[in-house]
Amino acid sequence: MILTKRLALNAxxxxxxxxxxxxxxxxxxxxxxxxxxxRAATAVWVRDTLSFDFLREALGADFDPNRHRLGVDVAVAxxxxxxxxLQSSAxxxxxxPRDFPLAGLNVSGLLCNDKEAARxxxxxxxxxxxxxxxLAQELLKxxxxxxxxxxSHVHRPGGDVESDLDAARGLQARLGALGEGRVLVLEDxxxxxxLKWVLSRLDWFxxxxxxxxxxxxxxxxxxxxxxxxxxxxxxFDECGIGEEVVDxxxxxxxxxxxxxxxxxxxxCNLKADLASRIEGIKARANHEMSVIARQAGIAC
Numbered sequence: 397m398i399l400t401k402r403l404a405l406n407a408x409x410x411x412x413x414x415x416x417x418x419x420x421x422x423x424x425x426x427x428x429x430x431x432x433x434x435r436a437a438t439a440v441w442v443r444d445t446l447s448f449d450f451l452r453e454a455l456g457a458d459f460d461p462n463r464h465r466l467g468v469d470v471a472v473a474x475x476x477x478x479x480x481x482l483q484s485s486a487x488x489x490x491x492x493p494r495d496f497p498l499a500g501l502n503v504s505g506l507l508c509n510d511k512e513a514a515r516x517x518x519x520x521x522x523x524x525x526x527x528x529x530x531l532a533q534e535l536l537k538x539x540x541x542x543x544x545x546x547x548s549h550v551h552r553p554g555g556d557v558e559s560d561l562d563a564a565r566g567l568q569a570r571l572g573a574l575g576e577g578r579v580l581v582l583e584d585x586x587x588x589x590x591l592k593w594v595l596s597r598l599d600w601f602x603x604x605x606x607x608x609x610x611x612x613x614x615x616x617x618x619x620x621x622x623x624x625x626x627x628x629x630x631x632f633d634e635c636g637i638g639e640e641v642v643d644x645x646x647x648x649x650x651x652x653x654x655x656x657x658x659x660x661x662x663x664c665n666l667k668a669d670l671a672s673r674i675e676g677i678k679a680r681a682n683h684e685m686s687v688i689a690r691q692a693g694i695a696c
Contacts, residue, residue, distance in 0.1 A: 401433050411436070412691055415443035415467045415684070417627050418450050431455070439463045439691040441684065444630025465687070468634050471607050472614035473681035476592035479584065486582055489543055490597045496541040499660060500595065500612070501567075502549050502603025503528050505556070507624060507644075508563035518624045519645045524604070526649040527622075528567055531602065534653035535660060536574050546581045547594065549605035560605070600663045602656055604644070606631060613637060616674055618666035620659045622652070635677050640666065 404411045411433075418434075421427035431454045434440050440463065442448050448466040452459050482490075489498055507514045507524035515523055535542055546567060548560035555562070564581045571579055586594065588611070595601060595608070596615035603609050604622040610631065613619040621628040621641040632638045642655045659666070 398429060398433065401437075405433070405436050410438040410692065412439045412688060413437055413441060414688070415441040415469050416447070417444055417630060418442055418447040420626075437463075439465070439688070441465050441467050441688070443467060443469050444626075444634055446626065446630060463691075465684075466634075467684045468677060468681050469607075469610055469631050470681050470685060471588075471610045472635070472677050473685065474592055474611065474614070475589055476596055476615065477587075477589035478593050479586055479590040481584065482594075483583055485580055486545065486584070486594075489545065489580070490594075496543050497539060497599045497660075497663075498543050498545065498597070499535060500545045500547050500598040500601040500603075501528065501532060502547050502601075502605045502608045503560060503563040503567050504604040504622075504624075505548075505550060505552065505559040505561075505563040507604055508566065509557045509559060514624075520624060521644065521646055522648045524624075524644065525566070525570075527644060527647070527652045529570055530649035530653035531656045532567060532571055532579070533574060534657045536571070536578060538657055539660070542578065544575070544579045545594075545598070546579065547591070547601075547603070547608065548582065548585075549591065549603070549608040551585045600660050602659070604628075613640075613670060614674065614677065616667065616670050618659065618663040618670065620656055636673050637670070 401411055434451060435455055435458050440451060442451055451464055511523040511525050514520060532544060535544060546564035548564055550558050550560045552559040568575060568579050568581050592611040592615060595612040595617060598617050600618045601612035602620040602622060604624055606628050609619050609621045619640060621632050622644055623629050623641050624644045629638060629641050632641045640659060642652055
């Protein structure tokens with residue numbers, strides 16, 4: 397990723413970094429290289445206050461509030477599109493009105509398919525398979541009418557360590573009889589706008605893939621972020637919903653299950669709170685894109 401930015405700078409191409417998280421940097425050499433690129437970029441956007449503080453401190457006298465900006469993740473402004481094809485079993489759950497609550501869960505292949513490595517690499521309190529098992533079991537046991545849709549965000553070939561679909565199928569199998577007729581794996585490989593349409597049909601959502609959670613809460617769906625780095629907390633904080641993040645590095649399986657059950661039970665209040673925020677969040681993202689277009693020299 398550093399190489400592509402260096403290539404742009406060396407070629408004299410203006411480099412604009414879209415809203416992202418910066419750091420943390422454990423290697424001083426990597427930090428120095430990152431700061432050099434930040435200093436040379438035409439514009440830098442970050443999406444959380446910690447990154448903004450880092451940017452301001454790292455650049456010192458070179459910090460320019462017109463070029464170095466704090467924003468929201470532009471994915472909140474992504475439109476949704478009804479899928480052209482959707483498995484019939486899932487389509488039947490989306491029909492309105494329905495007489496059951498519909499929750500969604502993203503099961504991250506990154507965290508589940510090699511659970512030992514994921515726990516070590518990210519410092520998880522428990523194996524993520526245990527965490528998602530406990531979450532799903534708690535929701536299903538506490539809410540007898542609940543339907544749970546397992547939604548993939550990252551699609552990889554079967555057997556790939558990052559395959560969300562493999563992880564979702566694994567969770568469904570482990571739930572066994574408890575999930576029979578109530579837990580469905582969304583098998584379709586949808587594009588980002590189609591996935592957002594699916595997410596918008598839910599009554600509640602939880603997940604570790606950050607852009608899946610952004611797709612849900614920016615559609616007005618009460619969302620619980622399952623954070624395994626500092627990224628999710630920063631994004632949710634910037635959108636005013638930071639209390640709806642559980643840190644998987646400190647929450648064991650039981651704590652996560654309890655937190656998810658409480659969030660689901662409070663979904664009506666969370667939905668009302670989101671409704672009061674969402675247009676402002678989207679307007680902010682749209683304004684950002686206009687500013688970025690001007691920074692890039694594109695008439696807007």
